[in-house]
Amino acid sequence: MRYRDENKMQAIRDCAIEMVAKNGLENFGINRLAKAAGVSPATIYIYYKDKEDLLTSISIEEGVKMTRATLKGFDPNASFREGLWVQWKNRAAFSLDNLQAAEFFEQLRNSTYKDKMREAISLEFRKSMGSFVENAVKRGEINEMPLEVYWSVAFAPLYALIRFHNEGQSLDGRKFKFSESIMKQTFDCVLKGLSK
């Protein structure tokens, strides 16, 4: 029998990410994707059930990749400061290295597909993160707080910064460029806010 051409599947995935990132979810279509990937529309339906399945599958894949990248070299038993800083650096590096994947992901996060994505991500998240915050509380490094409050204070600022970078210009119209020193400055604020 004939084998699957893994290059084709990869082309479909890559083009889908690129198209959504560049033209938005609202302009993404199967026929268009097929043409861009150099593939028949029917071929896409060998790999994916339908349009929704394609988008959710890819976004979950990318989400897992991003989470894994964020936790690379992360030691759950490290000090809170060090642990969080590793995550910040990893996450920023991933976004800068995978601009389109990050943009694709952000688009899906704000669409009607968001519900289906959350499960896969929260699972991965819970596994590796749960104990880290708990430990930091036990050791008296940070105050006890609901997980939502923690996430909002600890990560939302980083995501916002990355977003400013991707958009290329800031709130007041001037240019804005992400840098390690900007990240460090923001991190210091966040850490101070969370610390006892």
Add this chain to the structure above:
Amino acid sequence: MRYRDENKMQAIRDCAIEMVAKNGLENFGINRLAKAAGVSPATIYIYYKDKEDLLTSISIEEGVKMTRATLKGFDPNASFREGLWVQWKNRAAFSLDNLQAAEFFEQLRNSTYKDKMREAISLEFRKSMGSFVENAVKRGEINEMPLEVYWSVAFAPLYALIRFHNEGQSLDGRKFKFSESIMKQTFDCVLKGLSK
């Protein structure tokens, strides 16, 4: 001559917001909107040039409303703590009172329309906010920092919290409900992080 029926325009606006909020930008269509608003498709084109004009016009309108609501009763000369707290409370109240408008806005913010929205919002923002941060720095209440860093630390956490609330469940699968005490707790973290 015949007058414009302001109810019709309002119905179009309201339905558009509701449809995007409920079904996502990618499922929003003019024919669908016309039917939902009880209006002919052609009528929509009396008020708006095309689909893009409709979406950007409405989102700019809502964005201005939101910014105005956020700055209601805000005194640029108040202390930093008080000023920021007023903005937090206003913004949260607006989102809770206008769930669909907030969701609509968030969807547009992450679409290809985002560029056209930023101008209108940043204009409104700059007008009323610029001096507030500057003054706080001069009075020694907070450290000097780029505006993007300030925004990321001061507001991104609040937006994240509101998002958790709207999504109804949190990162780890449990229920999550926004409350004044949760908001206050988060605010204290943020304030501590920004303060000298």
Add this chain to the structure above:
DNA sequence: TTTTTAAATGAGCAAATGCTCACTTATATT
């Protein structure tokens, strides 16, 4: 070499899309 299996395809369908046009309706002005 022949057979079997599944990958891959291009043409194209039914439905939906954004949008228009010839026309009707309502109301201020004459």
Add this chain to the structure above:
DNA sequence: AATATAAGTGAGCATTTGCTCATTTAAAAA
């Protein structure tokens, strides 16, 4: 009452949409 003007309409066009099917192609198994 007649006229002028712009709001408002329903049918529908050209195109695009998501998706399928009859068929062909490649390669493992016989």
